[in-house]
Amino acid sequence: MNRTTLSKVLLGTVAAGAAMLFLPSVAFAQEAAAAAERATFLTSNGAAWMGGAIGAGLAIMGGAAGIGRIGGSAVESMGRQPAAAGQISTAMIITAAMIEGATLFAVVVGMMAVLK
Numbered sequence: 096m097n098r099t100t101l102s103k104v105l106l107g108t109v110a111a112g113a114a115m116l117f118l119p120s121v122a123f124a125q126e127a128a129a130a131a132e133r134a135t136f137l138t139s140n141g142a143a144w145m146g147g148a149i150g151a152g153l154a155i156m157g158g159a160a161g162i163g164r165i166g167g168s169a170v171e172s173m174g175r176q177p178a179a180a181g182q183i184s185t186a187m188i189i190t191a192a193m194i195e196g197a198t199l200f201a202v203v204v205g206m207m208a209v210l211k
Contacts (some may be wrong), residue, residue, distance in 0.1 A: 144209050151205030158198030162191050 137145070169187040173180045 143211060146211075147208030149204040149205075150208065151202045154198050154201030154205060158194055158201075161194045165191050165194070 118183050165187055170181050176183075
């Protein structure tokens with residue numbers, strides 16, 4: 096199967112999926128409008144849950160990026176100067192532990208916001 100045929104098949108599949116996604120909302124429009132009147136978009140409790148979850152996720156991502164950079168830089172510097180590998184490794188472990196502690200604290204604060 097060449098690229099043009101494959102792209103046509105994929106486009107048709109996406110179009111069929113989009114049609115199936117939107118047709119039930121048209122068929123049940125009256126019921127959906129009544130439900131929309133009863134419900135609000137986001138309550139204060141839901142906002143706290145969402146904020147805590149997003150904050151905890153961002154903290155994890157930031158900590159992982161920091162530890163990854165530390166590890167990569169440490170391996171690169173050990174490759175450039177193998178005699179200092181012990182000192183570099185010690186400094187890397189201490190710095191990674193500090194980042195891990197700050198990340199854990201941020202995750203706990205995020206979970207406290209969720210569980211308040």
